[in-house]
Amino acid sequence: MEQVYSASAVSRPFWYVEFKKVMSLLNRGMSYEEIRTKALEDNLFDVAKEYRAKEIYGAVTRRAKTLDGQGVALFCNSDMATMKLIAFIAIMQTDRLLAEFMSEVYREKVMMGDFELRDADFNTFFKRKQDQDEGMAGWKDYTLKKLRNSYINYLSEGGLLFRSGNTKTLTPPLLTEELKAYLQQAGFGVCISIFTGVR
Numbered sequence: 001m002e003q004v005y006s007a008s009a010v011s012r013p014f015w016y017v018e019f020k021k022v023m024s025l026l027n028r029g030m031s032y033e034e035i036r037t038k039a040l041e042d043n044l045f046d047v048a049k050e051y052r053a054k055e056i057y058g059a060v061t062r063r064a065k066t067l068d069g070q071g072v073a074l075f076c077n078s079d080m081a082t083m084k085l086i087a088f089i090a091i092m093q094t095d096r097l098l099a100e101f102m103s104e105v106y107r108e109k110v111m112m113g114d115f116e117l118r119d120a121d122f123n124t125f126f127k128r129k130q131d132q133d134e135g136m137a138g139w140k141d142y143t144l145k146k147l148r149n150s151y152i153n154y155l156s157e158g159g160l161l162f163r164s165g166n167t168k169t170l171t172p173p174l175l176t177e178e179l180k181a182y183l184q185q186a187g188f189g190v191c192i193s194i195f196t197g198v199r
Contacts, residue, residue: 005097005129005136007143009150012059014157018045019060019087027076032061066093067186074182081159085173088158089183089191097136098151101125102194106160110172110197117161117168122148160195172196 021044025035038044039057047053067075067090075086092099105125109115126144130137152168155161162169172195175183183191193199 003096005133006095007097007139007147009091009095009098009154010143010146012150014087014091014154015056015060016084016087016157018056019063019090020083021045022057022060022064023072023075026064026072032065035061062094063087063090066090071182071186074178078176078179081173082176082179084157084159085175086179088154088160089188091154091158092191093188097129097147098154100129101151103190106155106170107194107197109170110195111199112197115170117152117155117170119148122151 022035025038026032030038035044036057039053040050043053045053045056047056064072067086071086075083078086092102105117105121109117109121122144126136126147130139152161152163155170156163159173160171162171175192175195180192183189
């Protein structure tokens with residue numbers, strides 16, 4: 001995981017369909033270089049510009065590389081809810097700030113039984129991080145607002161949050177036994193405590 005805080009999420013959507021395509025090809029034995037060729041020459045991601053294909057390939061394969069062969073196989077053989085959750089977990093492994101948000105905000109709220117996610121939760125979290133980190137201290141308010149919206153989209157698409165109007169309700173996922181076993185074995189056990197609200 002990156003050591004510095006990054007706001008890259010503002011320009012990188014959840015990209016579930018693209019992630020699924022890459023995972024499927026990996027599960028069939030294709031190499032990352034072969035997938036890159038497929039992305040650029042065969043327009044794997046159905047985009048109009050090559051630079052966009054390169055951008056998606058870079059971000060999505062970075063996420064995929066956080067999972068080993070067993071994780072790839074588990075993803076490809078799971079139901080859609082579990083697949084989306086694994087895609088979210090892969091994003092968490094590449095984004096230190098998101099991982100800390102999940103640990104310090106999401107888990108705490110689930111643990112307390114407070115399932116409404118409010119703007120104030122983000123504001124408090126970002127302010128605390130800005131006080132702790134010089135690099136993040138210089139981030140503008142509009143960057144933080146975009147980042148908040150990106151995280152909400154990630155959570156929503158990952159099945160971890162439900163939006164109704166302006167209300168955002170946390171929806172902790174049901175973890176399959178196979179996923180729990182994999183997370184423990186892969187060193188991602190903290191994800192179990194985050195989603196269940198257990199320390």
